[in-house]
Amino acid sequence: MIVVELSVRRWINRALLLMMLLSASVVAQAQKQLVLLKHESVILRLYPGDDIAYRLKGSRKIERSYVNNLYDTAIITAYDTVPFYKIDKIYFRHSTFSNRVGSLFLAGGIALFLIDQINNSWVQGKKTSLDGGVSRASVGLIGAGLPMVLIRKKGQRPNFKYKLMMVQKGSFFYKENPKGFSSPYIPE
Secondary structure, three states, X not given: OHHHHHHHHHHHHHHHHHHHHHHHHHHHHOOOEEEEEEOOEEEEEEOOOOEEEEEEXXXXXXXXXXXXXXXXXXXXXXXXXXXXXXXXXEEXXXXXXXXXXHHHHHHHHHHHHHHHHHXXXXXXXXXXXXXXXXXXXXXXXXXXXXHHHHOOOOXXXXXXXXXXXXXXXXXXXXXXXXXXXXXOOOOO
16 A cells, blocks of 8 residues: 555656656746847847836836736836836836947047057157157047947937837747747746
8 A cells, every 4th residue: 555655656656757847948948038129130138037127107217126927918027017118218228329429439549649650660760759640540530439329328218219018939030049048937
C-alpha cells in the first residue's frame, strides 16, 4: 500500500513538473513590448521590467516606475494601471539629427586644432603657436557644435505622428529581447 502511494506521488510530481516546464516555455516566447512609433519607425522600445517616466494629462508631476505588464491599451506599472490615452508625455533620452551633426562639428573643431598643432611642432619643427585662421575656425566649430550636442529632447508627446503601441511576437515591430530575460513572475 505504501509503495503504491509513493509511486503515484512520483507520477503526479513528474506530471506537474512537466506541465510547469511546458507552460514556462510558452511564456518565454510571448513577451509583450511597448513601442513608441514615429510613422513606421520605432523610437522607443520597452520590455516588462524596464523603467518608464511619464506625465499624465492635466498633471505637472512626472511619474517614475517600471513596466510590470502590458495590455493592448494600457501599461501596468508598479503602482497603477495607465491607459495610453491618458499619457501626456513619455520621458526618455534620445538623440536627434542636430545632436549627431553637433558631435561632428565638435570633433571636427578639436581635430582641426590638434592637427594644426601637430603640423607646427612635429612636421615643420616650429614651436606650437595659435594660428589666427585655424583658431577662429576651430572655435567656431566647437562653439556651434557644443550647444547642438548638449541640447537634447527630453521626451515625446504621443500624438498623430508618434503613437504608443503594444506589440507581440508576429508583429512587424516586434524584436527579440536582447537581454534574453523573461521573468516567470510577470504574466504574459
